[in-house]
Amino acid sequence: MDWSAYLPMILQGAGVTMTITLASIVIGAALAFFFGILRVEGGPVLSKIALCYTEVFRGTSLLVQLFWFYYALPLVGLSFEPITTGILVLAAHAGGYGAEIVRGALSSVSTQQLEAARALNFNRFQTLFRISLPQAIVEMMPAFGNLAIETLKLSSLVSLISIADLTFTAQSIRNLTLDSASIYSVTLLCYFAMSLVLMVAIRMIEHVVRRGDVFPRSAHS
């Protein structure tokens, strides 16, 4: 099979996959912090709303969520570009899992730290943003790393709502060449290479939030 003809297609598909993944991770992280903080600090009403969000997106099929936003939402007059739909749904899905990570890490900040903050008369927001979150973020990093890679792999589902990502491109090429073994091998390698890049990026972010080796590593991270 003549790879030179297909390589640009594959790279283009990989580019679409990477774009969707990165956009979903960034938006998903924002959603994760927003809803995760609401879970802990939101009081009786807002924390329930945040709980509903996480449970709905964690408890339903991502593929069906994609179909619902792609096919069902336009019926009530709301329609987005396929790529926008793909990014929003993946982001909401990652945000649902991420909010649980944020909630768990915030709850793991020791009461002694919170008491020290109280004794110094920090208010609630200062305690959250200056004491709790900077410590909790360190705890979140390994789980966020997994979630980012999970999001990359789940992004292949967007090929089913007609987005020309890496998986979609691979299928098109296979339909033309009928060479399943080669094309899917190359596709797997592409996903693996992209997840390596993600892992390195996450390690770098983790290094920053740990302030090098200074921040104590907790036993379970």
Next chain:
Amino acid sequence: MNEKTDTPLIEFSDVTKRFGILTVLDQFSFSVAKGEKVTLIGPSGSGKSTVLRILMTLEPFQEGRLTLDGMSYHEPGVGGRFQASEKHLRQIRNHVGMVFQSFNLFPHMTVLRNIVEAPIRVLGMARAEAEARAIELLQMVGLADKKDHYPVQLSGGQQQRVAIARAMAMRPRVLLFDEPTSALDPQLVGEVLSVIRDLAHEHDLTMLLVTHEMRFAREVSDRVCFFDKGRICEQGAPEAILGAPKNERTREFLSSILS
């Protein structure tokens, strides 16, 4: 002590504190004059740390009244039944500082930032002023050269000295020490005690100290209070309580701790 003319700075009257069915403070009455250095001693679970934690507003209590310089820990006008609002408690908290057994420095901040963060954010002090003051305090505790270190890079004794500087940076009128040397290796206790000893010379600073260091208590305090079962059994000048205790329980406790 001229308690008649001086209204006490801190006054507990009939304060009862329960954790579930456990009564930790039982109709507890206790007052401290401005500038007084008081040591609280007694077996664990006798309520002495709870007194500090209530003063720091870390624990609510169920009955009784507590005032600090006339400010009630309950909402004014609500008949003393309800815990004061956060806004009201924050006003009280501005006057009180606390040093914890486990130091509780913020691990993600350098020593200097640990000290300046609250003066800047809470008191609205200018950064330059807060830093100059922090350096002074670090010199007082002998750690000016460690200002850019992180807590994890310091020994326990050094961490506790930073924690004392951090509490002092808020210029508290009342400073509470909750077993400040209990978590330290024996050879590090001395350096922390010597910092507390220096603070005890500050005339205006009111100090409440929970400790098992009896010799130190004798040296720095104006008054020693022996706690048992949520009440003060015996109190008085350190020589009297530690030298010639009248109460049977005090004697038992002291002999158990000295042996």
